[in-house]
Amino acid sequence: MRAAFFDMDRTILSENSGKSWLRFQYKRGEIGAGYMARAVYWQMLYRMAVLDMATLAEKLVADAKGDLESDMLAKCEVWLDEDLAATISPPAVAQIKEHKEAGDVVVMITGSSQFAAYPIAKLVGIDHVLCTRLEVVDGVFTGKLSNMCFGEHKVGLAEGFAAEHGLDLSSSIFYTDSYNDLPLLNRVGEGVAVNADARLLRQARRRGWRVEQWAD
Numbered sequence: 001m002r003a004a005f006f007d008m009d010r011t012i013l014s015e016n017s018g019k020s021w022l023r024f025q026y027k028r029g030e031i032g033a034g035y036m037a038r039a040v041y042w043q044m045l046y047r048m049a050v051l052d053m054a055t056l057a058e059k060l061v062a063d064a065k066g067d068l069e070s071d072m073l074a075k076c077e078v079w080l081d082e083d084l085a086a087t088i089s090p091p092a093v094a095q096i097k098e099h100k101e102a103g104d105v106v107v108m109i110t111g112s113s114q115f116a117a118y119p120i121a122k123l124v125g126i127d128h129v130l131c132t133r134l135e136v137v138d139g140v141f142t143g144k145l146s147n148m149c150f151g152e153h154k155v156g157l158a159e160g161f162a163a164e165h166g167l168d169l170s171s172s173i174f175y176t177d178s179y180n181d182l183p184l185l186n187r188v189g190e191g192v193a194v195n196a197d198a199r200l201l202r203q204a205r206r207r208g209w210r211v212e213q214w215a216d
Contacts, residue, residue: 003167004099005158005184007176008110008117011194012092012124014215017084017116024079061134065143069136076115084116085123091214092194093124095175100125105167109158109174109184111150130157154184175212179203 009016064072099106107128108121117131135146149157162169173190174181179199185191193204194212204211 001165001167002104002189003158003162003165003169003172004096004104004106005109005172005174005188006092006096006106006126007174007178007181007194008108008112008120010177010215011175012089012096012108012120013084013087014089014195015087017087017112017120020083020087021079021116024083061141061145062143064134064141067141069139069141072115072141076119080119084120088120088124089214091212092175096124096126099173104173105165107158107161109149109154111148111154111180128161130154130161151180152183154181155187158184158187176200185209 006012009018013020096106105128106126107130108117108126109130110117111132113132113134114129115134117129121127121129130149132149133146135142135144147153147157158169161167162172169187170189172188173192174184174188175192175194176185177193177195177197177200179197182200182203185203191204191207191209192212193200193209195215196204196211201211203209
């Protein structure tokens with residue numbers, strides 16, 4: 001059997017969930033213009049595939065130490081209804097359905113946290129989720145990550161999932177927008193560049209990967 005892996009941000013979704021989350025927080029008055037400006041800069045570095053994601057993620061997660069998971073879940077439910085659900089890409093939903101009908105095991109694999117990944121996966125009909133996870137103990141954030149799902153980390157998670165479910169990665173397919181996902185693109189049998197950033201688009205054209213545009 002083979003797997004069909006889908007990135008979430010700018011692949012299943014037409015935009016980046018982190019950007020959407022920041023906009024949501026800004027509207028609620030939880031962050032200011034200065035923080036938004038820094039976030040825009042981080043987004044630019046990410047799109048250029050030069051962001052130190054591990055260091056940034058550890059810093060951002062540390063800020064949540066002591067917060068209640070229940071508060072985050074409640075806030076994310078509002079965020080999903082007001083903003084994020086509307087960014088689901090119809091072509092992505094159609095492609096997911098096609099793979100499921102073909103008997104492929106469909107997996108979301110994303111650097112986003114469980115608080116965005118699981119609700120979106122449910123809405124688009126994906127049963128399996130590999131994502132970055134914030135550590136929670138007794139309903140409280142510890143300020144640490146329990147695992148990271150970015151770059152090379154995605155390869156390890158995909159390999160573990162494939163071994164557990166009897167899947168062949170060499171015949172599997174991965175849809176993503178980001179050059180940061182090159183390690184997993186190199187590991188699977190077929191890569192598809194969706195809404196690709198400039199560096200991924202160059203790689204896709206050089207290697208003959210399929211190129212799709214699912215967002216405006």
